[in-house]
Amino acid sequence: MINYTIKNTNSFFKKDFGLYLYIMIKVVIIGGGNLATHLATTFQHTDEVNLIQVYNRSLASISHFSSFCAVTDLMSEIMTADVYICAVSDSAITDVQEKMMPSTGIFVHTSGAVSIDVLKGDHIGVFYPLQSFTKGKVVNFKSIPICIEAKNNADILLLKKLASAISDQVYKINSEQRKMLHIAAVFVNNFVNHLYKIGEDICVENEIPFEILQPIIEETAKKIKEISPTEAQTGPAKRADINTLALHEKELDMNKLTIYKLLTNAILKNR
């Protein structure tokens, strides 16, 4: 069922002063957004992966890939691959699979929030890199966890091989866990970022350079690699320092105050 390609690669030729045969995984990427772009760029430089094609409904955002792989905006032209990575918006996943209907290979989506069960067939799966991708910002996949899921062991092994080719952190995570992991990521990424925004707003309103907050932001993020967030907690709420809490509440507008009170109470309850 799995259709490997056998190829020479220059890197090993150089290293071993001889011919080395590689088993490369043939990949087609579907999509032209941030994740599709970052994956295509990374696969291009990965010996174990042969990115043969990128599909997108418009060619404009994928035409720059044509120097190293095929690009197309026609479903009918999608080539035969070992893995089809569908990196499109959550709501478009089922539609893409229905229209494509690959006869060989595994079809995987890349979403944190979507269950494997929306896909049809046996050779289906999930290839979910847990990171927040920004257009134009270079990404090193080595330290990005990739969560994989499939319906059978052979497919899991192939996805594991593909994920391990670009990342040092590969986890087998089922759909239920992935949904919860995605929610957790919303708390520690999107919501945390909103608190950074409030911090920046307070700085701007008071003519304080926001850069003063950056060292404490970095330290807060680093600290929980060594101790748990519960142990790491400090501040007026943790100390139940009622005077400081009252002083702070007097200074905040309604939007910030509502968030301040809710999170303060949550920390107070956790003491």
Place this chain on the structure above:
Amino acid sequence: MINYTIKNTNSFFKKDFGLYLYIMIKVVIIGGGNLATHLATTFQHTDEVNLIQVYNRSLASISHFSSFCAVTDLMSEIMTADVYICAVSDSAITDVQEKMMPSTGIFVHTSGAVSIDVLKGDHIGVFYPLQSFTKGKVVNFKSIPICIEAKNNADILLLKKLASAISDQVYKINSEQRKMLHIAAVFVNNFVNHLYKIGEDICVENEIPFEILQPIIEETAKKIKEISPTEAQTGPAKRADINTLALHEKELDMNKLTIYKLLTNAILKNR
């Protein structure tokens, strides 16, 4: 008014193959907590600073400093210094100053939340390092911003010299700004840490290793050094992805749900 000490130091003697005279700032630290301990340890290794004494109401937590400076638990024994750094809890600051009443030098507190105006006299000030200190964790003050405040220029200059001896980031910040900066720090440190705790709880409840979230936590913190938090925002709320938001809300208990809804609405409003 400022009483410098002139001393030989071995470091310069070695470097210049000759005698070098240093003007060192004589410092007394008051307190035995985290910040007092980190400051004392750092000053000990700082050529420009002569830490002459640490005072605390109990000797137990400061006795280990006796190998390189005087320690005391008697106010009457506090030595004459250029700067007295009062690193005690917010509520104890005025009491300490009243009991001590130094006749020379500047008396500074180290609090984010307390105004300079709670101190009496002219030679008063604030020396506020903006970081979250953990007992036992080594601190590199070089990258910790220190916010200074005083009543006259000569005192500002001395505090700037002292702060610059240990940190590369020294800011003149008045009491009103410092209060707001402290509130901003509660948002980006204490509240952010609570969101990490929720992330960890969700992982534990679903048998997911918390380490999967650490790369996205670090990336979220790093990203805002390059782009503003508003530009950096991603996720279902930013996309107004109503389906995912509804899916997430179904999964959360009341405590987490209240926080999820409030922060989601805040991001939705900000789009």
